[in-house]
Each structure stands twice: as C-alpha cells, then as structure tokens.
Amino acid sequence: xxxxxxxxxxxxxxxxxxxxxxxxxxxxxxxxxxxxxxxxxxxxxxxxxxxxxxxxxxxxxxxxxxxxxxxxxxxxxxxxxxxxxxxxxxxxxxxxxxxxxxxxxxxxxxxxxxxxxxxxxxxxxxxxxxxxxxxxxxxxxxxxxxxxxxxxxxxxxxxxxxxxxxxxxxxxxxxxxxxxxxxxxxxxxxxxxxxxxxxxxxxxxxxxxxxxxxxxxxxxxxxxxxxxxxxxxxxxxxxxxxx
Amino acid sequence: xxxxxxxxxxxxxxxxxxxxxxxxxxxxxxxxxxxxxxxxxxxxxxxxxxxxxxxxxxxxxxxxxxxxxxxxxxxxxxxxxxxxxxxxxxxxxxxxxxxxxxxxxxxxxxxxxxxxxxxxxxxxxxxxxxxxxxxxxxxxxxxxxxxxxxxxxxxxxxxxxxxxxxxxxxxxxxxxxxxxxxxxxxxxxxxxxxxxxxxxxxxxxxxxxxxxxxxxxxxxxxxxxxxxxxxxxxxxxxxxxxxxxxxxxxxxxxxxxxxxxxxxxxxxxxxxxxxxxxxxxxxxxxxxxxxxxxxxxxxxxxxxxxxxxxxxxxxxxxxxxxxxxxx
Numbered sequence: 001x002x003x004x005x006x007x008x009x010x011x012x013x014x015x016x017x018x019x020x021x022x023x024x025x026x027x028x029x030x031x032x033x034x035x036x037x038x039x040x041x042x043x044x045x046x047x048x049x050x051x052x053x054x055x056x057x058x059x060x061x062x063x064x065x066x067x068x069x070x071x072x073x074x075x076x077x078x079x080x081x082x083x084x085x086x087x088x089x090x091x092x093x094x095x096x097x098x099x100x101x102x103x104x105x106x107x108x109x110x111x112x113x114x115x116x117x118x119x120x121x122x123x124x125x126x127x128x129x130x131x132x133x134x135x136x137x138x139x140x141x142x143x144x145x146x147x148x149x150x151x152x153x154x155x156x157x158x159x160x161x162x163x164x165x166x167x168x169x170x171x172x173x174x175x176x177x178x179x180x181x182x183x184x185x186x187x188x189x190x191x192x193x194x195x196x197x198x199x200x201x202x203x204x205x206x207x208x209x210x211x212x213x214x215x216x217x218x219x220x221x222x223x224x225x226x227x228x229x230x231x232x233x234x235x236x237x238x239x240x241x242x243x
Numbered sequence: 244x245x246x247x248x249x250x251x252x253x254x255x256x257x258x259x260x261x262x263x264x265x266x267x268x269x270x271x272x273x274x275x276x277x278x279x280x281x282x283x284x285x286x287x288x289x290x291x292x293x294x295x296x297x298x299x300x301x302x303x304x305x306x307x308x309x310x311x312x313x314x315x316x317x318x319x320x321x322x323x324x325x326x327x328x329x330x331x332x333x334x335x336x337x338x339x340x341x342x343x344x345x346x347x348x349x350x351x352x353x354x355x356x357x358x359x360x361x362x363x364x365x366x367x368x369x370x371x372x373x374x375x376x377x378x379x380x381x382x383x384x385x386x387x388x389x390x391x392x393x394x395x396x397x398x399x400x401x402x403x404x405x406x407x408x409x410x411x412x413x414x415x416x417x418x419x420x421x422x423x424x425x426x427x428x429x430x431x432x433x434x435x436x437x438x439x440x441x442x443x444x445x446x447x448x449x450x451x452x453x454x455x456x457x458x459x460x461x462x463x464x465x466x467x468x469x470x471x472x473x474x475x476x477x478x479x480x481x482x483x484x485x486x487x488x489x490x491x492x493x494x495x496x497x498x499x500x501x502x503x504x505x506x507x508x509x510x511x512x513x514x515x516x517x518x519x520x521x522x523x524x525x526x527x528x529x530x531x532x533x534x535x536x537x538x539x540x541x542x543x544x545x546x547x548x549x550x551x552x553x554x555x556x557x558x559x560x561x562x563x564x565x566x567x568x569x570x
Binding site for chain 2: 017094
C-alpha cells in the first residue's frame with residue numbers, strides 16, 4: 001500500500017512535469033508528422049501503399065525513439081540537473097521506488113504519443129487490414145517505449161549528458177551502424193520493437209534482424225539491467241559540489 | 244507549533260548504545276571528515292557534534308559550508324571520516340530523512356506546481372497520515388497560506404525560499420539543515436524566519452544553518468562553527484568567538500601631514516605594538532583597538548599633525564577568518 005501511494009505521488013508530479021506546455025507541444029508536432037504525411041498521401045489518392053514501410057520508418061525509427069529519448073532523459077534527469085530532485089532524494093523512500101515510477105511514466109507517455117501516432121497514421125493510409133496492423137504496431141510501440149525509456153532513465157542517472165548520449169545511440173548505433181554492420185542489430189531496441197511487431201503480424205518478405213526470441217531477450221535485458229543500474233546509481237547519487 | 248510529533252520529547256534524546264552512561268545521540272555528528280574533489284580539498288578533517296539549538300555555520304563563500312551540509316544530509320559521500328545523523332550513518336541511508344529536513348541553497352522548487360501541491364507532494368513522500376493537513380500547517384508556518392494556490396514560478400525569491408523551508412518542515416523533523424536560508428529575503432521576511440527558527444530550536448530541534456554574513460549568525464545562532472578554506476577555524480559560543488575577533492591585533496594605515504612625527508607620538512602608547520614608516524604612509528599595528536581609537540586624535544592634536552586619511556586595512560571577514568585559522 002505504501003509503495004503504491006509513493007508510486008502515485010511521484011508518477012503524478014512526473015506526469016505533470018513531462019507534459020509541460022513546450023515539451024508536449026514539440027512532441028505533439030513530432031507525432032503529427034506521420035499523420036500529416038498519411039493525410040497528404042490519401043488526398044493525393046495514389047492507390048495502395050506499403051503501410052508497414054511507412055510505419056517502420058516514421059513511427060518505429062523516428063517518433064518512438066525520439067519521444068522516448070526526450071521523456072526518458074527528462075523524467076528524472078531534468079530534476080537532477082536543476083536541483084529540484086533534492087526534494088525526491090531527501091525522502092525516506094528506497095531509491096528504486098523513484099526509478100520505478102520515473103520509468104513507468106516516461107514509458108507510458110512515450111507509448112501514448114507513439115501509439116496514437118501509429119494508429120491514426122495507419123487508419124489514414126487506408127491499407128488492407130488497418131485494425132490488425134494498428135494493433136500489432138501499438139503492442140510493439142508499448143514494449144519498445146518501455147524499453148527505450150528504461151535505458152534513457154538509466155542513462156540520465158549515469159551522465160548529465162544523457163540527451164546527447166541517447167541521441168548518439170539512436171542515430172549512430174541504431175540508424176547508421178546497424179546499416180553497415182548488421183551484427184550490431186542484436187543490441188538495437190529498434191530491431192527488438194520490429195521483431196515483436198513481426199511476430200504478431202508476419203511479413204510477406206521476412207525482415208533481416210532480431211526474431212521474437214532475440215527481441216524478448218534484449219528487451220528483458222534492458223528492462224532489468226537498466227532498472228538495476230539506475231537504482232544502484234541513484235542510491236549512490238552525489239549532488240554536484242556547490243559552495 | 245503544536246502537535247503529537249513534538250520532537251524535543253523523544254526524537255533527539257534517543258540514547259545510543261554507547262559505553263558508560265547513556266548520552267543522547269548528537270543530532271549531527273562529523274568525525275574527522277574530509278572531502279576532496281580530485282586534488283582539491285573542499286573539507287579538511289572536520290569534527291563536531293551538534294545538539295539541540297541553533298548552530299551557525301559561518302564562513303566566506305567557497306569555504307566548504309555547502310559541502311559540509313550536503314554530507315550531513317547524505318547527499319554527498321565523505322572522502323574520509325564518518326558523518327552521522329541522529330546516531331545513524333548519513334550516506335546511503337534514506338531512513339535518516341524521517342528525522343531530517345534539508346533546505347538547499349540552489350533554487351530547487353518546481354515552478355509549475357502550486358505551493359500547496361509541492362508541499363503535499365513532499366508530505367506524501369514522507370508517508371504522512373494526512374498530507375493535506377500537514378501541508379496547510381507547514382505553509383502557515385512560513386507565512387505562505389495566502390499564496391498557497393499560486394504556481395511557485397510566480398513567487399518572489401523570498402517566497403521560493405520559504406516554500407522550500409515549508410517542504411523541509413512538513414514532516415516536523417527534529418533535525419533541520421539550511422543552506423544560506425536568508426538569501427533573497429527582505430528584512431521583514433528575515434525577521435520572521437529568525438523568529439520561526441528560534442521557536443523551533445526552543446522546541447528541542449537541532450538546527451544547523453550556513454551563512455557568510457556575520458550579522459545573521461550573530462542574531463540567530465546559539466553557537467557557531469567558523470569554516471575557512473575547508474577547515475574548522477573556531478567553534479563554540481558566539482560571544483567568545485566575537486571577542487576573539489575583536490581582540491585580535493589589527494593594522495591601520497594612516498596618511499598625515501608629518502608621518503614621522505606622528506609615529507614617534509604614537510609609539511610609546513601600549514595600544515600600539517609596532518609602526519612601519521613607508522613612502523605611502525604609516526602602517527600601525529594595533530593591539531587594543533578601542534584604546535587606539537581614543538589615542539589617535541589626541542596624539543595627533545598634541546603633536547600638531549593633521550590627519551589626511553585613516554584606514555583599517557584588514558577588516559574584511561576573510562581576514563577575520565584568516566586570523567582565527569592562524570591561531
């Protein structure tokens with residue numbers, strides 16, 4: 001009971017802080033980009049489209065990692081940076097409870113933005129099975145958002161430059177390196193997200209990359225490892241020397 | 244301030260399993276504590292133990308006050324030595340926060356929340372049985388009841404300082420640490436805060452606050468710790484330390500119509516311990532400031548020398564600290 005009330009208190013203020021006016025506006029615009037592209041495509045009336053290619057590129061490769069990056073690194077990182085986090089740290093609660101609430105909220109908020117964007121985009125594209133495709137991508141995006149958010153929350157406890165480090169991971173590792181060194185895909189949350197989506201909704205042409213087992217293993221590793229790293233690092237967190 | 248959580252009756256006085264007669268666990272205890280960052284020593288071998296009452300942590304900016312408070316609040320590990328709060332180790336021990344409130348110096352309040360939301364949030368994290376009532380009480384204590392439903396971002400600096408104090412007080416802790424609590428307050432708010440902290444100390448709390456302003460410490464603290472360059476320069480009763488500061492030898496630089504003649508007129512007096520005749524003027528080492536202040540105009544008139552300039556050369560607080568450290 002206590003754990004739940006602590007969780008709710010932290011989650012509530014984190015939710016409010018994450019959805020501050022400027023940030024939610026920017027992330028809303030980002031989530032609207034796939035929707036607008038789908039709308040333009042539909043208005044141009046160009047017949048059948050490969051809706052999965054569109055969702056892979058715009059949702060899984062773009063909206064999902066970027067929203068998770070922004071929400072994941074700010075959920076706790078912003079507080080640690082500007083000093084408001086001291087109020088959280090000077091409370092008689094185990095630090096892992098703070099991490100749990102931060103990850104849950106960052107993951108949930110990212111998932112809401114990315115999943116809403118995926119669903120509306122898919123419906124607008126007018127493909128063959130909008131309900132099935134939207135369901136598969138929603139599930140994939142929820143799992144992906146949680147994993148990304150866990151990684152980025154952990155990163156924000158480890159370094160105050162989490163946003164840059166996270167951006168480097170998504171752009172360089174997942175985007176660029178995965179293209180030239182396919183072996184790096186086994187450590188790519190983007191691949192894991194796609195692996196889960198493909199397991200729910202198989203493709204006609206099989207994708208090269210993580211299968212369901214590999215995806216589950218990677219997501220599990222990130223969830224558990226990220227949580228443990230974040231919790232132990234926060235337990236030993238030292239405020240920057242003032243004075 | 245009333246309530247069942249009266250700390251003076253049980254909190255601080257909890258006995259520690261010590262040898263001999265049971266003695267109360269000091270609220271805050273540092274034992275040979277040092278803290279360094281790379282090659283820089285921020286805090287150098289400091290020991291003290293604080294009981295109930297207000298203690299002022301006095302020192303110039305950069306002396307190590309914040310580092311000491313952060314270590315006492317468990318937000319920073321000591322490089323060597325032990326820091327204990329209410330008898331328990333401060334580092335990696337969140338349970339100390341049941342008995343400890345910290346008011347950090349940095350502006351550390353979420354601007355988007357209202358004062359009430361912020362204090363209730365703090366109360367919930369402390370698992371208080373009635374967070375709402377605790378918030379009302381804490382806000383009233385710092386005189387913010389009227390502004391409770393405004394966003395903190397609209398508060399003045401003094402109000403933000405007070406809402407931070409309310410956040411630290413919401414669980415009625417027997418130990419309170421405050422880092423430069425008067426920064427940004429106007430004189431009226433300052434007086435109110437001094438009264439509040441006095442009242443809380445009278446109820447048996449252990450209060451440690453830092454300041455670089457001698458006057459603040461003088462008005463509020465029962466005892467003081469003087470920190471200079473990371474070392475504990477002096478500690479104890481305020482009046483005693485003030486006497487040390489006043490009785491110290493000081494130097495006065497004088498420019499006059501005839502420095503040589505003035506020097507020979509002053510030198511025989513016991514309040515003058517040395518004279519240095521320089522092209523720019525006289526440098527006089529004074530051992531008894533009050534006596535010298537009476538002597539100088541009389542001696543100058545008697546010798547027929549007119550004074551152009553009289554300057555105490557070392558009255559800055561830094562020099563006072565430096566003197567205390569060198570003793």
